[in-house]
Amino acid sequence: MACFKRGKFALTVLILQIVFIVLFGVFADYSDSANAKVRKNSLDPSKGGADPGANEVADIYPMFQDVHVMMFVGFGFLMTFLKRYGYSSVGFNLLITALVIQWASLMGGFLDMEGGKMHFNIITLLTSDFTAAAVLISFGAVLGKTSPLQLVIMAVCEVVLSKVNEWIGVTQFKAVDMGGSMFVHVFGAYFGIVVARVLYTRDIQEAEQKEGSVYHSDIFSMIGTLFLWIYWPSFNAALAPGDDQHRAVINTYYALAACTVTAFAVSSLLDEENRFNMVSIVSNMVSVANNMVHIQNSTLAGGVAVGTLADMMIYPWGALVVGFIAGTVSVFGYKYLTPALARVKFHDTCGVNNLHGMPGLIAGIGGIVAASLATEDNYGYSLYQIFQARAPELNSTKYLEVIQDLHIEAGDGRSAQAQAAWQAAALGTTLGMAIVGGLLVGLLLRLPFLNQPREDQVLDDTDYWEMPEEGFPGSASVEICTVDFDKLKGSAITTKI
Amino acid sequence: MACFKRGKFALTVLILQIVFIVLFGVFADYSDSANAKVRKNSLDPSKGGADPGANEVADIYPMFQDVHVMMFVGFGFLMTFLKRYGYSSVGFNLLITALVIQWASLMGGFLDMEGGKMHFNIITLLTSDFTAAAVLISFGAVLGKTSPLQLVIMAVCEVVLSKVNEWIGVTQFKAVDMGGSMFVHVFGAYFGIVVARVLYTRDIQEAEQKEGSVYHSDIFSMIGTLFLWIYWPSFNAALAPGDDQHRAVINTYYALAACTVTAFAVSSLLDEENRFNMVSIVSNMVSVANNMVHIQNSTLAGGVAVGTLADMMIYPWGALVVGFIAGTVSVFGYKYLTPALARVKFHDTCGVNNLHGMPGLIAGIGGIVAASLATEDNYGYSLYQIFQARAPELNSTKYLEVIQDLHIEAGDGRSAQAQAAWQAAALGTTLGMAIVGGLLVGLLLRLPFLNQPREDQVLDDTDYWEMPEEGFPGSASVEICTVDFDKLKGSAITTKI
């Protein structure tokens, strides 16, 4: 059966792509460091030209590529655990990301135009990938429960909301969030959860038996887990300079290590037979959630929970503590909270609340605390570079003192308490934007012509992809062999499979 | 059954390896920046020594490693989609690449000797990987239809032809092709397609039912797709300096994004049920091709199509347009052209014409156009660094003017039109070398003692690898269940499996 009227999806997407081309044509230019005709790039360094070896692409590129792997392989494969939704998981992940990175480049550009032109560079690519992360987290919450068309509409809307929320938090509130725990993880998680709630129908409830995994689909999923785990320090550190970047790498590395060890311990502790949990033994929708993937997901919570704090002076032991808390909260969440929420129709396919939502809140709250404790004693003058709003005001005595040692831009002379308050404001705004935005976008997605999947289409590739002859692994032989042999007695039968 | 006489393959390969050792022993030395005894490396930088932190390995290494991943994981896994040829795909990919990178280092060295010695460095490793790409593309065209011995012979011959073709294009014609779209993709694709045509037999036609995929083999294949997709900017940018590299990264990123979105739309549009195409539902050889893997392959065409143009001033919108065209052409190619070609015995297992051939031609033609439009207005003096032959002639007035700002080597003072013509010449030569070379090598490979696979060996691991007890996935249950039920009549049987 056709899952949507011929061409509706294709038309929407082609129109979007053409709109992107037009908008790029009107607005997008290379930034100076990528523009051959900028005179600096055509001169010898000794004559004031840009040094080719010191082009900013070289500084950022390795970490950018790590983040890029996280988006496509990390998120894409993490979601392949479903036994009948593997093509869609990894395929739609690719589609959505390819669409979002173009649209996020434009939206980011609109919020930061100079002379009517956007100037694209490696930072544009990196931040567009970050915005894609928010959308992919939401995708995890609605996974298997939307049509491709709904996904595309959701992504287009979410990019706008996410970029505006980030702009409010960073530019207006001057809140800091180096690893994007608030602006990416909290936003993406709660936006997606609310959308999933609005879209929840009886059809989804009925598709319960498809929510499980098979042995090899879980191993595919571990590819995603591991690449996310490995490259998370790059996610948290890519935009930080110098010692901040170094610190962000160290903190994230140890937070993840502690989180992983803790998640294994707690996962085993909560199972009555002390087994670890990687897969879901499906019996009903609620118990599915109950048995959801601790090891695939909770091991990563430390990376989220340390995100806002990554470049702060939390010391290696602080990173371990954050990881310890995140691993514990995340496993408890999968075990008890997700099934409880599912009972009130908050169905969260990948459990993004446990991997991104709650750990993101931990990060946000940790950020508030850390900001309130940050002093020149702990940070030296670096304080004013990390918390830019805390830099002294222009022409204040303090400002004149500081700039003798370090060239910084003047700030607002904020106190630690004020910075903490603005951190809280950013967290609150993010939650609010995510929830209200999710509600509105969810309602929009219920429009009938967006083809919400029917029961047989939920968590199922069949109607969206040309399938191989053998069908799904495991299930093929099941259907084939469970013939009622009693009925066959005395009859001549030809079975064709 | 033994697939080739005992030791024939082993002997050939061992002899090759020993020849490589001897040739390395006679000719290969470290380049200065990798040689401990070069005096510069034993002196303090302040005394004219080489700065360890600025060694060229540091500049190139991250992008080199990305390309390295593309060769082994990217190409290797992209080809695992076949249900009965997974070991061979990923295994022979490893073998061939390991062989080719040694031989390509030598061939590259022969074409660029100094004082009877080759000087190997990180660039040698990178360009040897590029040559491997050409061979692996050809491998995609003949996949499943050659013996390991034929593959090895093909690889050895192709390296020579490919390196000579590149030398003609780059050194003699001074054509530019930053992403290797002509010298790697066009060459590899058409060489492979012609070899496959020459090797085509009735046996291959009969093996049709093995050409399909199973659910998990397609997901394995997506590992390859994604790593190729992610790291393609490194492929196109690794050898470019400064702002050129920055631009090549940006252009490739956007070309791939647009190509992917377009490929999804067109794939859905061309299916009568609007499904996406990842797998092949096999009924006959022609229709297989008909249903071949759009998402696994066409999403990548943008990277090829932007290759020659990657470091040029095509602007972000230009990159999107290139991606848009490539995605469209590639999906149409898989849908209509591949089956049409198969009918005239051009059997192209992976459809490399659609992923590398036609997108490579788009790149080559795009390069001609872009070269004809390149002016000092668009590029500044960078024009003479990107199109080296366009640099003014030695001691011309123009040359004296330019070197006041930028130290460049004198060129031929070529006009834009002349450069465009030489680009066209390089493209034509590449096509010619690929087709004629493919023809000759194909004929060579038909020599009987090279053990072309028989019908039962086509697209089948069985004769080439020790197999696990359970056999191929999916097929195990099939074989198990095909019990002769007639024999069971009247008997009490316990089947234990």
Place this chain on the structure above:
Amino acid sequence: MACFKRGKFALTVLILQIVFIVLFGVFADYSDSANAKVRKNSLDPSKGGADPGANEVADIYPMFQDVHVMMFVGFGFLMTFLKRYGYSSVGFNLLITALVIQWASLMGGFLDMEGGKMHFNIITLLTSDFTAAAVLISFGAVLGKTSPLQLVIMAVCEVVLSKVNEWIGVTQFKAVDMGGSMFVHVFGAYFGIVVARVLYTRDIQEAEQKEGSVYHSDIFSMIGTLFLWIYWPSFNAALAPGDDQHRAVINTYYALAACTVTAFAVSSLLDEENRFNMVSIVSNMVSVANNMVHIQNSTLAGGVAVGTLADMMIYPWGALVVGFIAGTVSVFGYKYLTPALARVKFHDTCGVNNLHGMPGLIAGIGGIVAASLATEDNYGYSLYQIFQARAPELNSTKYLEVIQDLHIEAGDGRSAQAQAAWQAAALGTTLGMAIVGGLLVGLLLRLPFLNQPREDQVLDDTDYWEMPEEGFPGSASVEICTVDFDKLKGSAITTKI
């Protein structure tokens, strides 16, 4: 059945994690280049501050991340080849590594404290990953034959022994081993093999039929193989400076290439049907080993065998020779030595003797030879930077001569012969520590409350993980098809599949 008493594992691991937090709290600080409050980091470079762009994290990070991928994806997936132990392989690999990197950071810190504080930086993270490699190699030898609790205890003990051994070799003996072939590979392999021998029981022998692979589990394993292969140059070169690093990359690249080509040839030569070996056709424990995975493992032996030599002046041809020998020895080892050893109860699940043990010994011996041949003629003054103990003694005439050109620390004025002798001492000590250590730790692990797996738990995920409904791939169809054929009596059925 519960595999261990409720909570015993969880408690042990939680206590360890809390101990780590406390020890980190007491001892661990950031190194200067990661510490915001170090005044240098708060000053403009022009006023003596640290240049953010030149932070050491930037130099090391790309290669660190490559090594990080090797630990988690490389080792983790390499071990997924077992058909019923995939979750444990990749899951416990993650657990053990996350635990070890914390503990190794502490142990490394204890051996190198300044003023009662450890100073963590990117080098700490990298060397902790190296220590994890040793533990993961041992894990390969005992794979499937220990409980999670035994694994954790083994890891904790091995880290101490491994760090002490490395400290003796590097700091006391001043032996060089750039790629860690002795301190990581030889140590990890023989420690693990001895532990496996001590733990060997009849139960393990009985579990023979589970030791095989299935088709897709072997392809999963190739993910590990390839990422190890690709990133091995980073493993061998990460800690080397300048031209040494460049040389280490080149040498490792060519050693791996030659090793791979040779392994394919020898694997085919040793099979009576000239097939390649990727999988194990299981009939009994000994023959399993007999058919073990050449291509997945032996292709990597070149990286180990060139490790100690990586930064030495062995020239590209020398690297090829090392690879050639390693590939040959490794395949012969899998074919003949492993089954022979298994007969005397040295059961080595992954065959780490062939991938890490013997190639590590080759590297160690190669290092002795290369050290004995190293002269100022071959290395220039770099000799004193590579073999630090060979640097002239303080205030010797030679020292005064050298420091006019190159600032080096004074050494012991060792001769080439003396350096070779100390290399041999380090190799011998490593072997001794590994064997004695493995013996003691093995005995410790036999304590009954550590829950050594019973027969049904050997090489089996079932008791350690919540399993998916369908069970293991392949087995699903088995259970389903055991229909009671008695019921069919008297009926004529034609089944076509």
